[in-house]
Amino acid sequence: MSPDDKWRHREAGPVVRPYAVTGGRTAPDGGDVLDLLAVIVATGQPASAEDAARLTPEHRKLLSLCRRQITLADLAADIALPLGVVRVLLADLTQLGAVTVVRQRPPDQRTGTDVLQEILNGLRAL
Amino acid sequence: MASARSDIASSASTASPSAASPSFIAHKILIAGGFGSGKTTLVGAISEVRPLRTEETLTTASIGLDDLTGIDGKTTTTVALDFGRITLGTQIVLYLFGMPGQERFSFMWDELSYGALGAVILADVRRLDDCFPSVNYFETLRLPFVVAVNCFDDSPLYEPEEVRMALDLDADTPLVLCDARDVGSVKQVLITLVETIAGRRSAAASQARLAASAGRS
Numbered sequence: 001m002s003p004d005d006k007w008r009h010r011e012a013g014p015v016v017r018p019y020a021v022t023g024g025r026t027a028p029d030g031g032d033v034l035d036l037l038a039v040i041v042a043t044g045q046p047a048s049a050e051d052a053a054r055l056t057p058e059h060r061k062l063l064s065l066c067r068r069q070i071t072l073a074d075l076a077a078d079i080a081l082p083l084g085v086v087r088v089l090l091a092d093l094t095q096l097g098a099v100t101v102v103r104q105r106p107p108d109q110r111t112g113t114d115v116l117q118e119i120l121n122g123l124r125a126l
Numbered sequence: 127m128a129s130a131r132s133d134i135a136s137s138a139s140t141a142s143p144s145a146a147s148p149s150f151i152a153h154k155i156l157i158a159g160g161f162g163s164g165k166t167t168l169v170g171a172i173s174e175v176r177p178l179r180t181e182e183t184l185t186t187a188s189i190g191l192d193d194l195t196g197i198d199g200k201t202t203t204t205v206a207l208d209f210g211r212i213t214l215g216t217q218i219v220l221y222l223f224g225m226p227g228q229e230r231f232s233f234m235w236d237e238l239s240y241g242a243l244g245a246v247i248l249a250d251v252r253r254l255d256d257c258f259p260s261v262n263y264f265e266t267l268r269l270p271f272v273v274a275v276n277c278f279d280d281s282p283l284y285e286p287e288e289v290r291m292a293l294d295l296d297a298d299t300p301l302v303l304c305d306a307r308d309v310g311s312v313k314q315v316l317i318t319l320v321e322t323i324a325g326r327r328s329a330a331a332s333q334a335r336l337a338a339s340a341g342r343s
Contacts, residue, residue: 018181037152069149073209077176084181102148107241110151116324122214123317
């Protein structure tokens with residue numbers, strides 16, 4: 001590290017490198033890469049004392065945000081961490097059984113004619 | 127359709143009750159356009175904009191664009207995306223995702239467009255060529271889109287038909303004029319898009335019916 005690195009500009013972003021909060025892991029452990037609009041929810045199952053001790057503050061914050069169903073995009077924006085980091089942390093919580101991904105129809109089957117009409121009505125009423 | 131239903135049914139038995147069914151259905155619309163075309167303004171006119179940070183692997187595409195002097199070890203770069211959400215009725219949430227239209231961001235287009243209903247391409251007539259990559263991408267993907275010409279105060283005036291020709295748009299791709307700052311104008315752009323999507327769907331459905339009846343006779 002050169003001496004100049006100590007003087008970071010305020011806009012340079014967080015001092016902690018993004019993937020430091022994941023212990024350097026850049027890919028989720030097991031499981032698929034979650035879509036931006038994947039909906040996640042806490043299961044409400046209490047973690048074992050041993051598991052709870054391993055949770056970082058970021059894990060806990062995510063867990064509390066998941067008390068209501070919430071999309072990955074909203075989670076990442078709420079917790080102000082990069083998407084990739086949130087994916088890794090969520091995979092940890094999923095493996096502990098603390099959160100689960102809400103099953104949805106695939107996007108191409110989510111919007112029949114009736115849904116499109118509902119979106120149109122909703123937009124017109126804005 | 128039947129398989130999707132059974133997916134939901136089977137998950138209900140294994141997951142907790144709160145996870146059994148989604149409490150809302152999320153739909154995605156992309157707002158694409160070049161740098162400074164007004165994407166964030168448009169999303170902000172109709173919803174609360176929130177930044178979404180992504181850490182992307184640096185590709186050779188960004189060499190010469192991102193200044194890497196002295197940080198040779200850096201392999202990722204931060205890309206900030208804007209998105210907004212609009213709640214429609216009790217169940218539907220529409221997400222608008224800003225999609226950086228510059229070619230050097232093309233590595234993230236596939237992820238952004240996954241599952242999207244359609245897209246709005248914001249065009250700035252002073253820099254119309256900024257739209258070309260997005261137009262090409264959505265045409266290849268066969269994703270329905272509308273081109274919305276953002277009328278900046280100092281924009282030169284062109285007839286919509288001139289812009290349409292310059293972009294070489296298909297006849298069934300709408301081109302509308304808009305003011306990205308104005309909620310009513312943005313609303314109209316989104317309505318035009320959803321009407322286009324509905325039109326494509328019903329055209330495809332009637333074609334499928336024709337093909338099926340031809341197969342039977």
